[in-house]
Amino acid sequence: MTRSAVRLPDAASVQVALAELDPTSADAALVPALSAAFPGFDFSLAHVDDEYWRDTRSVIRPDGMWIGELRPWMTAELAKDGGDVKAVWTRLRETDLQITEWRGTSAFVFAPTGPAAADYIQIALGREIEWRAGPIVNPDYRPWGEEELLDPGWPRDKPLPDSARLVGPVYRLLDRAGGAFVHVRSFLDRCDRVEREKREAKRPEMERRVVRETGPHGVTRETPFLELVPDYFEFVPREVRFFRDWEASSAGAQRVFTHWALDARDYTHKGEREVGFIPRPLKMPSDRLLMTPETTVHQLMDRIEAIDREIALPFGWFFLMTHGHWVEADVGLAIADALKAQRVRLPDPDAAVLLCWAEQTYGF
Known part of the structure; x- marks a missing residue:
């Protein structure tokens, strides 16, 4: 089948495929279901351990019989007692009613569309389970406001057994800030275009802007901003640099x-x-690499080589350093300085990427 004949995935079709999954086999059936819905794509799945909670909760009986959604149901119960939170709590804690909640973790589906680093699609999903969270109210703690009944947080204090x-x-397709489904190359083009348009819109302002500096003898000097930042309109977004650096380095x-x-994310805020x-x-080292005063650059080189081996990525x-958590930016700056002093070596492509980053750092 030629690439032109392949039907690109779309949000509506993905949702149809997800809705047809049987929960008892959803984990194993997800990739085959997408492959059947979109022939010609080689899908893969990755899970991320980042537990979240949906705001949808239900009221049930001990036998699992569904009574209603928690918030409207509890609002009606409050109305029965004239909004008296203590009275509702006292009455409900004597019942055997329970509440459920949906807990989820992120899952990502990928499929290549070409050979380049950005030639792939990504689908952001939530893998969600509904749990029997506990009694309808906390029997040991009287709530002080309506919201504690409408949106109780106490059941989340402990893990739940599988029997729950x-x-x-x-x-479920996660449309967090418009990023549920992306073709990465097109997304990077959009990042670049939007940033360019923002800066072009500010061109008259930037051309008028000056930076005032007071020198010796109190003399004030005005320098046009664009003389100090001549590449202001050639700025490359960090997202684009991430992929360019990937292709240019050993990671490619x-x-x-x-x-x-x-x-x-792709959204509009305040216009x-x-x-x-x-x-x-998706693959993390066992320890963070932090820069300390006593750390030598040769120790850093040993550590970065160990990290590369651990995550199986040159x-x-x-x-990981651009991500900002696992490797401190000071580590990269120290290695870049040592490269310039010819005290350490990296493969030429990697050295070029690192030195370029050190000249104009970026991070997430």
């Missing part, structure tokens, strides 16, 4: 999506378009 599972797992022999998922992503590592430490 009611439904799931089910997979592997696919980005085998190591990273993207928390993508301004926001497009971008935060990369999320130059992987660099991308």
Whole structure:
């Protein structure tokens, strides 16, 4: 089948495929279901351990019989007692009613569309399970406001046994800030275009802006802003640099999506378009690499080599550094200084990427 004949996935069709999954086999059936819905794509799945809670809760009886959604049901119960929170709590804690909640973790589906680093699609999903969370109210603590009855937080204080599972797992398309479904190359083009348009819109302002500096003898000098930042209109978004650096480095022999998922966003806030992503590592080292005064650059080199081996990605430490948590930026700056002093060595492509980053750092 030629690429032109392949039907690209779309949100509506993905939702149909997800709705047809049987919760008892959803984990194993997800990729085959998508492959059947979209022939010609080689889908893969990655899970991320980042528990979240949906705001949808239900009221049930001990036998699992559904009574209603918690918030409207509890609102009606409050109305019965004239909004008296204590009276509702006293009455309900003597019942055997229970509440459920949906707990989820993120899952990402990927499929390559070409050979380049950004040639793939990503689908952001939630893997969600409905649990029997506990009694309808906390019998040991009287709530002081309506919201504690309408949106109780106390059941989340402890993990739930598998026997408390009611439904799931089910997979749901997550449209967090417009990033549920992205073709990464097109998304990067959009990032670049939106940033360019924002800066062009500010061109008259930037051309008028000056930076005032007071020199010796109190003399004030005015320098046009664009003389100090001549590449202001050639700015490259960090998202684009991440993928360019991947392709230019030793990491480029592997696919980005085998190591990273993207928390993508595309929304408008106060009239301004926001497009971008935060990369999320799928493979993490066992320890963080922090810069300390007593750490030598040769010790850093040993540590970054160990990280690369641990996550099975050459130059992987660099991308963990741009992520900002697992490797401190000062580590990269120290190695860059040592490279310039010819005290350490990296493969030429990696050295070029690191030195370019050190000249104009970026991070997420």
